[in-house]
Amino acid sequence: MTPTSSTALVAAVLGVAVLGAMLFLLGFNVSRMRGVTAKAGGSQTPTDPASPLLIAQRAHGNASEYVPYLAVLFLVVGFGSPAAVAIPLIVGATAARLLHAYGMLSSPSLAQHGAAGMAGAMGTYLFGVALAVAAVFTVV
Numbered sequence: 001m002t003p004t005s006s007t008a009l010v011a012a013v014l015g016v017a018v019l020g021a022m023l024f025l026l027g028f029n030v031s032r033m034r035g036v037t038a039k040a041g042g043s044q045t046p047t048d049p050a051s052p053l054l055i056a057q058r059a060h061g062n063a064s065e066y067v068p069y070l071a072v073l074f075l076v077v078g079f080g081s082p083a084a085v086a087i088p089l090i091v092g093a094t095a096a097r098l099l100h101a102y103g104m105l106s107s108p109s110l111a112q113h114g115a116a117g118m119a120g121a122m123g124t125y126l127f128g129v130a131l132a133v134a135a136v137f138t139v140v
Contacts, residue, residue: 005079008086012078015090016071019097023067026060026101033057049110059104066097066124073131080138089131096123 033056034044046054070093077086096119103117104110 005081005083008078008081008083008090009075010078011083011087011090012074015074015078015094018094019063019067019070022098022101023060023063026056026063029105030056030060050108055104055107055110058110059101062104063097063101066128070097070124070128070131073128073135076135076138077131081134085134089127089134092123093127093131096120096127100124 030053033053037044037046037051037053042051042053044053048054074090074093077089098120099116100120100123103114103120107114107117
């Protein structure tokens with residue numbers, strides 16, 4: 001393994017670790033909000049888009065939909081692509097997912113899309129597709 005690919009692999013593992021920690025913290029937040037909601041006598045199956053419990057559930061659910069596949073792409077691209085390609089894609093995708101989670105959790109309602117959440121979503125799509133393309137070139 002060359003130093004360049006070693007650096008990319010380190011970035012991949014760090015990106016996986018950051019997103020993994022975020023996913024578990026978002027899950028913990030759902031549990032916390034369930035307790036807060038139960039204590040206040042609220043529904044455990046909210047439908048109001050402004051419900052803090054529903055916002056927490058969707059932030060965790062959305063991360064759960066993207067983080068596992070991003071983790072696989074990080075490792076494939078980190079192992080098989082030059083650092084100049086892998087590192088910006090991994091850092092960008094990680095930042096996008098963190099920004100998206102922040103945007104969701106800081107929004108007063110799921111019915112309102114703030115700039116942070118929208119930027120995080122668009123970044124996830126763009127970096128995700130770029131990572132998928134880069135993954136193809138690791139075997140071509």
